[in-house]
Amino acid sequence: xxxxxxxxxxxxxxxxxxxxTSAIILSDDDIDRAAEMSDRIPNRLKQWQVYLNCLALSAFxxxxxxxxxxxxxxxxxxxxxxxxxxxxxxAVANLQVGEFRVCLIATGSLSDEMVRIPRVxxxxxxxxxxxxxxxxxxxxxxxxxxxxxxxxxxxLERQNLTSLQSDGNYQLPISSFDKNPDRLLLYLRCLxxxxxxLPAIPTNRAEILARVQNRLLELLPELRLSERELSDxxxxxxxxxxxxxxxxLNWIYSxxxxxxxxxxxxxxxxxxxxxxxxxxxxAVNAGRWLGNELDELAQGLSWVLLPSFVPASxxxxxxxxxxEFEVIVTQLRQxxxxxxxxxxxxxxxxxxxxxxxRMYAVTWHLLGESEQREWSLLLILGAPALASLPANIKLxxxxxxxxxxxxxxxxxxxxxxxxxxxxxxxxxxxxxSVSLMDGVEMTLPPFAFDLGR
Numbered sequence: 505x506x507x508x509x510x511x512x513x514x515x516x517x518x519x520x521x522x523x524x525t526s527a528i529i530l531s532d533d534d535i536d537r538a539a540e541m542s543d544r545i546p547n548r549l550k551q552w553q554v555y556l557n558c559l560a561l562s563a564f565x566x567x568x569x570x571x572x573x574x575x576x577x578x579x580x581x582x583x584x585x586x587x588x589x590x591x592x593x594x595a596v597a598n599l600q601v602g603e604f605r606v607c608l609i610a611t612g613s614l615s616d617e618m619v620r621i622p623r624v625x626x627x628x629x630x631x632x633x634x635x636x637x638x639x640x641x642x643x644x645x646x647x648x649x650x651x652x653x654x655x656x657x658x659x660l661e662r663q664n665l666t667s668l669q670s671d672g673n674y675q676l677p678i679s680s681f682d683k684n685p686d687r688l689l690l691y692l693r694c695l696x697x698x699x700x701x702l703p704a705i706p707t708n709r710a711e712i713l714a715r716v717q718n719r720l721l722e723l724l725p726e727l728r729l730s731e732r733e734l735s736d737x738x739x740x741x742x743x744x745x746x747x748x749x750x751x752x753l754n755w756i757y758s759x760x761x762x763x764x765x766x767x768x769x770x771x772x773x774x775x776x777x778x779x780x781x782x783x784x785x786x787a788v789n790a791g792r793w794l795g796n797e798l799d800e801l802a803q804g805l806s807w808v809l810l811p812s813f814v815p816a817s818x819x820x821x822x823x824x825x826x827x828e829f830e831v832i833v834t835q836l837r838q839x840x841x842x843x844x845x846x847x848x849x850x851x852x853x854x855x856x857x858x859x860x861x862r863m864y865a866v867t868w869h870l871l872g873e874s875e876q877r878e879w880s881l882l883l884i885l886g887a888p889a890l891a892s893l894p895a896n897i898k899l900x901x902x903x904x905x906x907x908x909x910x911x912x913x914x915x916x917x918x919x920x921x922x923x924x925x926x927x928x929x930x931x932x933x934x935x936x937s938v939s940l941m942d943g944v945e946m947t948l949p950p951f952a953f954d955l956g957r
Contacts, residue, residue, distance in 0.1 A: 527647040534562040544587040546730035546760040553594055557584045560610035560639035561596050563648035572689050575602050588757035594622050597631045603697040607633035614640050620673040624747050629703045638681055652681035653688045657700050672735035713745040714784040725773055730760040749783055751904045778902035778935050787933050787952035790867040793848040810849040825851050844868050857944045862886050877930045879953040886921035896941035901926055903934050
């Protein structure tokens with residue numbers, strides 16, 4: 505006998521009211537919030553289901569508040585409140601109630617004998633809940649019913665694996681669900697969370713993405729049209745790589761929004777390539793530079809740590825990269841670019857199509873009134889001995905939200921270098937690429953900032 509079954513048997517001895525729950529009345533604010541969330545979805549056909557999902561969440565929150573005030577509900581990771589996830593996950597997943605994860609499945613009608621459940625909330629540990637809850641939303645009556653529920657363990661025992669549909673949904677008989685949702689309250693209050701064992705999240709998600717990245721680069725742009733579903737063009741392995749990396753879902757969502765608004769943006773696949781590299785490639789830890797250290801990756805890539813910042817002693821013959829850097833920093837400071845004395849930098853010599861180049865990177869952490877911890881990365885692309893750069897060279901910087909900067913030599917300036925500065929939170933990374941107009945490009949490993957390692 506498993507833990508969950510034994511807990512149910514113990515609870516059956518409790519004095520328990522089997523009366524059905526009454527309908528939850530939805531307020532005008534609930535309706536407005538659902539309408540606002542659904543408006544963020546590019547596909548109008550999906551907007552209705554997102555609208556129902558939002559109303560189901562409002563109803564469930566009210567239902568819990570009326571019947572179990574002691575149960576805390578946490579919406580921080582709730583998928584329906586994140587448009588990129590709501591766009592592709594037809595459920596309210598990752599809802600935290602006390603120590604349990606709950607997933608709401610909203611329906612406007614209970615007349616069907618079968619319930620459609622997205623594969624993602626059954627087969628991907630990142631989204632699997634302890635309990636699936638079926639919520640009937642009566643939109644015209646502005647009310648909803650928390651109708652029935654099913655534990656993950658019970659779902660595994662009853663699931664018919666042959667019921668997977670071509671649209672990426674499983675179908676389960678509605679009879680599989682326990683139609684007394686008040687029993688769910690009892691479990692949420694009294695059951696030990698260990699009684700329902702959830703599968704562990706695999707540690708090889710980045711490896712899966714790396715394995716399928718070339719095909720994703722080809723296929724994901726086809727999702728530019730919001731009518732396309734992941735299951736239309738991706739295998740399950742490819743879809744898994746997308747669902748388990750929210751950055752990719754955000755990219756697809758932004759692409760669909762831009763297509764809908766017919767905005768003229770940089771080629772979508774350029775940033776997609778950068779994004780996949782940010783996710784899959786190991787990063788140089790620039791935070792170590794502040795402690796006068798290079799991590800193993802930086803050492804292996806022949807980065808050289810620069811000495812602490814000191815004022816340049818004027819123009820003098822170029823004898824070393826350090827002296828070149830002093831001159832560049834002096835020029836930047838004359839343009840009011842502030843570089844604090846505690847900043848630390850490093851440089852790397854690179855070859856692009858046989859052209860010798862030198863990349864300087866300078867980092868420091870920002871101290872301010874904000875509780876958000878931020879770091880700054882100054883990038884300077886030049887050539888050894890401050891030689892001239894090719895006129896058609898470009899420097900591109902991306903993070904996980906988009907291309908932050910893409911610039912070439914300033915024709916109106918006599919500068920022998922290109923520079924840009926970016927700022928991010930301590931958990932953000934930056935990817936730097938150097939390219940020539942004929943399509944030759946080099947991408948450096950991402951830069952990260954972690955003072956703890």
